Amino acid sequence: MILSVHGLSRSFGGLTVVDDVSLQVGAGTALGVVGPNGAGKTTLLNLLDGVLAADAGRIELDGRDVTRASAAQRCRAGVGRTHQTPRPFSGMTVFENVLVGAVHGAGLSAGAAHRSAVGCLERTGLLHRANELAGDLRLLDRKRLELSRALACAPRLLLLDEIAGGLTDAELPELIAIVREVRDGGTAVIWIEHIVHALLEVADRMLCLAQGAVLAEGEPAAVLDDPAVREVYLGSSVEGLGGVTAVPAAGEGLPAAEPGERP
Known part of the structure; x- marks a missing residue:
């Protein structure tokens, strides 16, 4: 595995923003991350790239412990x-x-x-x-x-934070093709995105965060069809992959944004 994360946690004051998160991503695979604003998604990336220090847990890159490595050191490490x-x-x-x-x-x-x-x-x-x-x-x-x-x-590991946000439907295919090519070239990818249909073009697995914790993880179809995921993020009108996936607009009926994540 290129990335292995074990029990990662981070709090701001009395608020736990990332709560005991574990995940793995191998070479040439992409993990899509979804969840409402305030779920801990951007904070998770900040912990992975070294911008923030973890309160607990372990981060391994190519089997090497980088939990206490700086952002610059992790960049040089891939x-x-x-x-x-x-x-x-x-x-x-x-x-x-x-x-x-x-x-x-x-x-x-x-x-x-x-x-x-x-x-x-x-x-x-x-x-x-x-x-x-x-x-x-x-x-x-x-x-x-x-x-x-x-x-x-x-990079051996590429972290994407809503890179499709703000693009038109006509512009998305170009970006998706680039990310897919990067993944197919052997890079491990973690992609946070609210535009779920873009993730489905690239992600091999999907993870849903809610209140800092992993709510569901697995095959993209299974995660999106999980009743708990629909309840917390996608909304009750979602038809699953066979129909239209209804994604709420940013901030619409969702929790307040977390520190470091846009509202």
């Missing part, structure tokens, strides 16, 4: 991350943004980093915008840049 809202260096070019990931994330030499940056931009269909300022990109291309920078870190 953890890449995108964020809900793209965070480019707006005054730098698209190419320079990706070059930063290759040099400081993957630790490549100048020549190797240059080649890696070009390859990542080709992979995400953004090479033709390499010399444009990152701050001038539209949303889809900002998402592509966010993914390009993560890929430039040469």
Whole structure:
């Protein structure tokens, strides 16, 4: 297994945001993560990439304990991350943004980093915008840049936080195809997403979080058809995979957002 998580927990004051979460993700597989806002999804990624320290539990990457490793150390060890809202260096070019990931994330030499940056931009269909300022990109291309920078870190584990959010139905297939290609290339992927039909195109397994704890995990169809999942997240009108999956709008009838997660 590339990633093994055992009994991971994190609290803010008296509020437990991630509660005894365990999961595993192997090479070339994708785990989709769903749940209402405030369920602990983004906090879980922050624990996995080292932005937050766990109160309890163990995180193993390729069998090595990285529970106390810093975010920079985990990045060098093979953890890449995108964020809900793209965070480019707006005054730098698209190419320079990706070059930063290759040099400081993957630790490549100048020549190797240059080649890696070009390859990542080709992979995400953004090479033709390499010399444009990152701050001038539209949303889809900002998402592509966010993914390009993560890929430039040469991840064995790629963490995606609502990377499809804000995209139109016409734009989604391009992004889904890129994520699927990354997974098929042997990278382990954990993808948080409210757009469930996008997850279903890529995820081999699915996990639902509720109030920080694992509510259900397994085959995507089984998780989405679980009555407890429908009750807490999808709503009572869901027909399952044979019908239309009704996903509530962000914040609609859902708990308040957790620290670090958008409302």
